[in-house]
């Protein structure tokens with residue numbers, strides 16, 4: 001059996017394993033994904049923020065502490081929304097359970113939309129780009145991370161357990177769904193090329209400002225071995241775009 005994004009995280013065993021992974025020292029989210037996302041976001045002081053596929057909303061707590069004017073997270077998983085409500089207790093941040101694909105995005109409302117590692121669960125990402133464009137104010141920014149397309153292209157190097165020692169890039173130009181093994185279950189993800197993401201943003205009306213890959217920085221790692229392992233392949237891809245005036 002394979003799961004769509006929110007249902008995947010509502011599987012109790014998957015959710016528990018995922019949260020354990022996120023607590024692990026030197027996990028890829030903390031060492032690779034978060035530093036680049038925060039760098040791309042830059043100052044959020046006074047900004048109204050929307051987080052699409054917010055998960056536990058840890059980012060909301062961080063950005064409110066940095067002076068964001070408001071934070072709204074949306075996520076389709078009941079488990080994640082409950083976790084996010086706990087995270088945001090005592091802050092002005094809000095979270096709602098909603099599907100990224102069908103939520104009614106209010107027009108010209110946010111200064112910044114962020115999405116971390118959620119859009120590779122979405123079949124029609126171009127439609128989400130149009131919705132995000134609509135919900136941003138003029139000059140508003142859209143920053144997102146996804147699993148890098150060299151990772152999502154092909155799952156054949158997966159051997160069931162233990163650390164991967166090699167990765168296969170194949171069927172790269174076949175932009176379509178992939179059923180992949182993760183956290184003891186199978187989940188549906190959508191592979192697209194780097195060019196697909198770039199052109200999708202431009203077609204929606206965005207000016208693409210930055211493209212980054214998860215090149216590791218030694219300062220975030222305790223162990224040289226972990227750092228060296230992360231220099232082998234790019235796990236994440238990042239894009240930052242702006243809605244023109």
Ligand SMILES: C[S@@+](CC[C@H](N)C(=O)[O-])C[C@H]1O[C@@H](n2cnc3c(N)ncnc32)[C@H](O)[C@@H]1O
Nearest residue numbers: 005006053054055075076077099100116118121
């Ligand atoms: C890998 S987690 C990342 C969570 C969080 N952004 C972070 O980086 O910590 C992906 C999240 O996307 C959410 N998601 C995936 N597909 C979704 C959809 N169609 N609608 C709403 N949320 C979705 C999942 O429920 C999950 O919380």
